[in-house]
Amino acid sequence: MDFTAFRETISPAAVAANWTEAASNRVPYLGQTLFPAKKKAGLDLAWIKGNKGVPVSLKPSTFDAKATFRDRIGVQKVETEMPFFREGYKLKEKDRQEILRAVDTNDPYVREVIARVFDDAQNLIEGALVVPERMIMQLLFPVGGEVGISIKANGVDYTYEYDANDVWKGTNYFPLTGNALWTAIATADPFSDIQTAKDAVAAKGGVTSYAIMNSTTFRLLRGITAVKTRFLTANGMAAGYLSDADIANVLKDTCGLAGVIVYDKQYANENKVVSKFVPDGYVSLIPDGALGNTWRGTTPEEADLLGKAVADVAIVENGIAITQETTVNPVNVNTYASEIVLPSFERMDEVAVLKVTA
Numbered sequence: 001m002d003f004t005a006f007r008e009t010i011s012p013a014a015v016a017a018n019w020t021e022a023a024s025n026r027v028p029y030l031g032q033t034l035f036p037a038k039k040k041a042g043l044d045l046a047w048i049k050g051n052k053g054v055p056v057s058l059k060p061s062t063f064d065a066k067a068t069f070r071d072r073i074g075v076q077k078v079e080t081e082m083p084f085f086r087e088g089y090k091l092k093e094k095d096r097q098e099i100l101r102a103v104d105t106n107d108p109y110v111r112e113v114i115a116r117v118f119d120d121a122q123n124l125i126e127g128a129l130v131v132p133e134r135m136i137m138q139l140l141f142p143v144g145g146e147v148g149i150s151i152k153a154n155g156v157d158y159t160y161e162y163d164a165n166d167v168w169k170g171t172n173y174f175p176l177t178g179n180a181l182w183t184a185i186a187t188a189d190p191f192s193d194i195q196t197a198k199d200a201v202a203a204k205g206g207v208t209s210y211a212i213m214n215s216t217t218f219r220l221l222r223g224i225t226a227v228k229t230r231f232l233t234a235n236g237m238a239a240g241y242l243s244d245a246d247i248a249n250v251l252k253d254t255c256g257l258a259g260v261i262v263y264d265k266q267y268a269n270e271n272k273v274v275s276k277f278v279p280d281g282y283v284s285l286i287p288d289g290a291l292g293n294t295w296r297g298t299t300p301e302e303a304d305l306l307g308k309a310v311a312d313v314a315i316v317e318n319g320i321a322i323t324q325e326t327t328v329n330p331v332n333v334n335t336y337a338s339e340i341v342l343p344s345f346e347r348m349d350e351v352a353v354l355k356v357t358a
Helices: 003-009 012-023 032-035 093-104 109-140 167-172 190-202 215-223 226-237 244-255 298-307
Strands: 037-039 044-050 073-082 086-093 148-153 156-161 173-175 210-213 258-264 267-268 274-276 282-287 293-296 312-316 320-327 332-344 350-353
Touching: 003 086, 012 109, 012 312, 012 320, 032 109, 032 173, 032 332, 044 332, 073 312, 086 109, 109 148, 109 267, 109 320, 167 173, 167 190, 190 244, 190 282, 190 350, 215 244, 215 258, 226 244, 244 298, 298 312, 298 320, 298 332
Parallel strands: 037 293, 173 350, 210 258
Antiparallel strands: 044 073, 086 332, 148 156, 210 282, 267 274, 282 350, 293 332, 312 320, 320 332
């Protein structure tokens, strides 16, 4: 294998093909299923946020009279500019010398080098997928009830408010206090808490189907007296220790939910600090189906470099650009991943959130 053939082996097209094959067996992030991907040109994003509301009876009228006109309920157009992300790896001159040695001698080491370069590119794509998942989970689990997105790093501040006037916070966010906290095992009543949130969503014409939380929050239910009592009532027998399935079934049956989703995926932020996508002590109650969309814009690499001789570009995941270039002095092969991405949240009013710990 000469160096030209090696470059073809690690090209963006090869990386994209390898990623597509691997992704077919990969379990998608939860946010990818709730906010399916869509593509648009440019940076501007406009979406319609609306409160469907309960049906309102028609007003009485008389024959030959003009119709009266009603106001549309809670329709708001949200416009913003989508954020841009880019990061890369270098294949340095020393790395290139090692590759040349391996290629010239047909050393099996070349396979390790190829694998390492592929791993670099795969890590960049994985990092690009973390961004929208992180955004979506910030929307579904708004700390303090402030619905929005905040990513601050590398001298850049991307902050987006989705509930600027705290309208959603006033009706759909339920911070528990005192004896109602799920840590107060003798007095907490998770069934009542969930029903209160469901009623708030129903008042806006929505239907709650699923409860999402992480394992730390889910395990709190195991010790709550009301949950144990309900299990005894429903099954006719006491249980010294409730299994995860027992807890989920009691919650589903009592609260009329289609399912309980325990989501424990984690990511490392820009400072390499490992964080949970779903924070401890929060429960998000959502309807069935898509809640919004994950919008991807056209990156500069896709718009200006795709198909050009100056760099090699391939597109994965409906808009993540993988770009490879060679610099002359020093002689480096640089591989970048870039994306423009932001979720819209059209069904925000059909989502309610409980804060169940202090």
